[in-house]
Amino acid sequence: MTVRFRKYSWQLAPQELKTIRQTVFIDEQNVPPELEWDDTDEIADHFLAVLADNTPVATARMFNTLDDTAHIGRMAVLPEHRGSGIGEELLRHLMVQAAGQVRNIHLSAQEHAVAFYQRSSFHVCTEPYDDAGIPHYGMRCLAPTLATRHFVDDSVRPWPLILGADDKSWLIDSEHQVPELMDSLVGQARQRVWLYDRMLDHDLYDRQSFRDLLSWLARHHRNSEVRLLIHDDTPLVKRRHRVVELARRLPSAISLRLINEDYPPTEQPFLLVDRQGVLFRHQFDRPEGFAGFADSGRVKLVAENFQRMWDTARPSLELRELPL
Structure with missing residues (x-):
């Protein structure tokens, strides 16, 4: 499946990007609107994934902090397009954007999505915590340059950089x-x-x-x-x-x-x-x-x-x- 990615500021983001977040987080997961829409939207870059026919299917945001860290958040894929690899392509696109600019990448993962992020080199770095009534874990990738190189050079590595799971040198x-x-x-x-x-x-x-x-x-x-x-x-x-x-x-x-x-x-x-x-x-x-x-x-x-x-x-x- 061919997927393309477009980057926007919040001021110029199309309505489709906001509609995806409304559908996934507010309508499906019952996140209160006052928690979904926050001040971070104003400083983040927003990414929209579209199919070959320009159908919007997924979104995410990313921003950098002064401690040389990129923060990925609000990743959402429309229900009818899940399981097709779009989420993984979007995540890895964000990582490629960040690699070379920051030393590490952080995100907050819903409990059920931990394994999804581990497949792209993120490991758990916090105890579980509650966010909008949903169990979450903090996760990070401390080797974004190596991880993104692996996406191209060694795509069959199943658990890259995960202690106890990545069995390749x-x-x-x-x-x-x-x-x-x-x-x-x-x-x-x-x-x-x-x-x-x-x-x-x-x-x-x-x-x-x-x-x-x-x-x-x-x-x-x-x-x-x-x-x-x-x-x-x-x-x-x-x-x-x-x-x-x-x-x-x-x-x-x-x-x-x-x-x-x-x-x-x-x-x-x-x-x-x-x-x-x-x-x-x-x-x-x-x-x-x-x-x-x-x-x-x-x-x-x-x-x-x-x-x-x-x-x-x-x-x-x-x-x-x-x-x-």
Whole structure:
């Protein structure tokens, strides 16, 4: 089915766009009109999906915020056109529009639609909440560039970037892929994040988004465990680091140790997330490697190696003595 997409400001949006929202949200789902029509309409871009004969069939809106985030909302497909793939095409069109402009994409998903959004690389990031009497979950895609590339290069991947479900490896061949994959993994952690590298490179790890993801894990999951294992803490002593400061504020959940060089360590840095996720680089100073979101066998082997290195490692006395 051929579908085209048109973008409008709210002031120039055709009546058909508003009629679709009226039909789906107000008439079908009983959303109160005063909740459906809000001030966000004035600042958002509005998208209308039309068939080859110009029949309007679906709509959505999207706006960006200053924290480098795109927000998708008010996605609606007319009842007679559901199940034909129009909703997925519309969602992916919005993601392509946002990719390259923002670092992540957020949306609020009705409970029954969670799996629909997961098929396009969104993962759940909140507890369930009520919106207009309908159960919702917050969802996000933290790797929009990779996700949209996948739409073209690997359309058969069923659960892209979903921890425990995406069983295909993501090959890493450039630096910009590493933080996207790292954040996508850590953003879905519910128990542990184990990290091993030569140092906590500021460009890679001293990012506000990475710090916030670790903080959320440590604060919202009682038995969570973040372990940071490195060779050299000198750069951390000389220059402030967001993750190190977070670790010093949450010592019961986040620990940092220095490798014991008397016990031969591995020469490949890695990140482990829960029992399924792994990001593995072949060399300390190069980005090449791979990430897996459902690779429990490899995670188990790498975790055993990490545990051996961790058991012989020591705390950083220099960092402990620095003022907060």
